[in-house]
Amino acid sequence: MNSAAILGASGYSGQETLDRVLAHPGLELLALGSDSLAGSPADALDLRLARLGLPAFSSNDEALAAGADVVFCCLDHERAAALQPPDGTVVVDLSGAHRLADAAAYDEWYGFTHPQPDALAGWSYAVTELLPPTTELIANPGCYATAVLLALLPLVGAIDPESVVVDAKSGVSGAGRTLRESSHAGAVLENLTPYRIGTHQHEPEIAQALGFDVCLVPHLLPIRRGLLATCYAVPTEDDLRERLEAAYAASPVVTVLPAGAAPELSRVQGTDAAEIGLFTDRATGRAIVICAIDNLGKGAAGQAVQNANLALGHDETAGLRLMGVTV
Numbered sequence: 001m002n003s004a005a006i007l008g009a010s011g012y013s014g015q016e017t018l019d020r021v022l023a024h025p026g027l028e029l030l031a032l033g034s035d036s037l038a039g040s041p042a043d044a045l046d047l048r049l050a051r052l053g054l055p056a057f058s059s060n061d062e063a064l065a066a067g068a069d070v071v072f073c074c075l076d077h078e079r080a081a082a083l084q085p086p087d088g089t090v091v092v093d094l095s096g097a098h099r100l101a102d103a104a105a106y107d108e109w110y111g112f113t114h115p116q117p118d119a120l121a122g123w124s125y126a127v128t129e130l131l132p133p134t135t136e137l138i139a140n141p142g143c144y145a146t147a148v149l150l151a152l153l154p155l156v157g158a159i160d161p162e163s164v165v166v167d168a169k170s171g172v173s174g175a176g177r178t179l180r181e182s183s184h185a186g187a188v189l190e191n192l193t194p195y196r197i198g199t200h201q202h203e204p205e206i207a208q209a210l211g212f213d214v215c216l217v218p219h220l221l222p223i224r225r226g227l228l229a230t231c232y233a234v235p236t237e238d239d240l241r242e243r244l245e246a247a248y249a250a251s252p253v254v255t256v257l258p259a260g261a262a263p264e265l266s267r268v269q270g271t272d273a274a275e276i277g278l279f280t281d282r283a284t285g286r287a288i289v290i291c292a293i294d295n296l297g298k299g300a301a302g303q304a305v306q307n308a309n310l311a312l313g314h315d316e317t318a319g320l321r322l323m324g325v326t327v
Helices: 013-020 047-052 060-064 077-081 105-109 117-124 145-157 203-210 240-248 297-312
Strands: 002-007 027-033 070-073 091-095 124-125 137-139 164-172 217-219 227-233 253-256 276-279 287-293
Touching: 002 060, 013 027, 013 070, 027 060, 047 240, 047 253, 091 253, 091 297, 105 203, 105 227, 117 124, 117 164, 124 203, 137 297, 145 164, 145 227, 145 240, 145 276, 145 287, 145 297, 164 297, 240 253, 240 276, 240 287
Parallel strands: 002 027, 002 070, 070 091, 091 137, 124 137, 164 217, 253 276
Antiparallel strands: 164 227, 227 287, 276 287
16 A cells, blocks of 8 residues: 555545545545645545545645655646655656656746756656556656646557647646636537637647647637547558557557547546547548547546556556446
8 A cells, every 4th residue: 555645635536546546445535735725624625525534635745755655746837846855765757747858848838947957857748558657756748748648659660740630629627627718618508619729838848759740729618528639631651540449459448440430529528538539531641630538638637646556656647537338
């Protein structure tokens, strides 16, 4: 049994991580960190937690110092960048603070100067199925990056890098729990909005993993959760399906759908699973690779627990939700 602490447990990613830790047969919750709820009982987050006998909320600093075997960091990017990981502890950072190897890129893409540029080399960027963690310090990929990399990373060398365009759409929870005008119901409902066009912070981590830049246009869907990325590319080889199927043949999380079947959000919402579909545009010959995930599941908390499982020696799927409503 390993002990776990969650920093930023009152946010969406923190709450989703807590749910998976509580369902995990090999993890025991040691500390709940939240500066806004410090001193409050766990049921201040959700009344259903009252009957579980969980520890009260502490500050994030106190939770980090609690001595847990694994720490899930669900803080904002700039706060997480200043994190001082305890020695010998597995730390999974769900923010973007440790995803980029080039510290200078944080000024351009995240709007702050990284406070610990020399420490970035100690973090491993981990898309579990394709780039498993190699260190105790794990940078969990962003939600858009996860979907795009699951779709495209197995195809590197078989598609024209200059041809890649990604149209991606995510539910409003991807914007986090902090109130902002763009996420108010009046701005979201009955609407579809592109945002951060050509400037989204997940672009450099996608390029870092693929080895080339992509054009990414994210959109905000009028739903709570779920993410669908449609990736267009000119193929240079004719074995794209074989490459995808080989990459995920042993994966309990990622499913490559049969020819002609399209991924759907309804099948992955509320889960940590991913669906991938491959199509060819009849008119242009372009490959169309579609990946559906839950932005809070495989795009955040689910992958964080999956990565922690590998680092701690647990079964890869322990604590994960792999099935939604089946019929």
